[in-house]
Amino acid sequence: MATDNDSAGGENLGSLIGLCAISFSSLLVEIVLTKFLGFKFFHHMTFAVLSVVILSSGASGVLLYCFPKLFGVKKEAPWDLSAKASAWYSISLCIAIPIFCFVPIFPDFKTTDIWRMMSMPMLFLLLGIPFFCSGLCISQTLAQSKRPVTQVYAWDLLAAALGAVSCSWVLSTLGGYGTVALAAGLGLVGALAYWYCDRDKNFAKQGMYMARKGDRAQSN
Numbered sequence: 001m002a003t004d005n006d007s008a009g010g011e012n013l014g015s016l017i018g019l020c021a022i023s024f025s026s027l028l029v030e031i032v033l034t035k036f037l038g039f040k041f042f043h044h045m046t047f048a049v050l051s052v053v054i055l056s057s058g059a060s061g062v063l064l065y066c067f068p069k070l071f072g073v074k075k076e077a078p079w080d081l082s083a084k085a086s087a088w089y090s091i092s093l094c095i096a097i098p099i100f101c102f103v104p105i106f107p108d109f110k111t112t113d114i115w116r117m118m119s120m121p122m123l124f125l126l127l128g129i130p131f132f133c134s135g136l137c138i139s140q141t142l143a144q145s146k147r148p149v150t151q152v153y154a155w156d157l158l159a160a161a162l163g164a165v166s167c168s169w170v171l172s173t174l175g176g177y178g179t180v181a182l183a184a185g186l187g188l189v190g191a192l193a194y195w196y197c198d199r200d201k202n203f204a205k206q207g208m209y210m211a212r213k214g215d216r217a218q219s220n
Contacts, residue, residue, distance in 0.1 A: 015079065018193035019141045019152065020159035022086060025186035026053075026134045027163030028170060029093065032179050033127065035171070036101060048124065056128035061134030064143075082140045083194035089133035090187030096126045097180050176220060 030053055034046040099125060138156060145152050170179050 014193045014196035015082070015141050015200075016147075016152075018082060018086060018190040018197075019138065019156055021190035021193060022089065022134050022137045023156050023159035023161040025089075025183040025190070026131065027160045028167050028179055028183045028186075029130065031058045031164065032171065032176055033168040035176060036097075039103070049127075051129050052124050052128050053178055056131035057135035057138070060132045061139040064136060064139045077198050078144045079140075079194045080199040081200075082137045082144075083191045085133045085136040085140070086187050086191035086194055089130050089137070090184045090191065092133060093130045093180065093184045093187065097177075099126060115193055124160050136185075137194070216218075 031048045036096060037049060038046045142149060142152055143155075167179070170182065172184060
């Protein structure tokens, strides 16, 4: 059976791996979106990507701080939210990017067509969902990690910097869609890493469930 020290070490290791995976992935997606947005619309619209990232990530941190119960933050499983948010980050990324790339929506604010007028806000909302989920992971890690906040933030910045530096090579090697697939895969890696932080509690829950199931079978 794992000791408290072992559990703490596993928690910190898993949280850092998850944090780095999400930060690295988010920077890849952010840069790729500037390419996609410039190709589909205009290059002077690429500044909107930064606005979407800042707004979505900031909103996740504010909402998590103000309404922790709304997101199901539990003391008995503090990393459950990060694991679920990482998984939803990966899923939403696989949904949002194809919709943005292949749905023929081209905004026009000079027209009276409500659909075309609202298409840009809807696209930004769609693209903001993955960054909202990644912001939840980063905010939860800063709040729950047993390491000093400065160390956690340093790992976050380091992973983000590596994502930015390597993006040109990843893009030239995998292409735009391949880079998005890699980013989604890193989101799943982050989900597994965060789940690993609560591994003892998850195994204990499974053991209790199996024990109760066995008792019911014997009683019947």
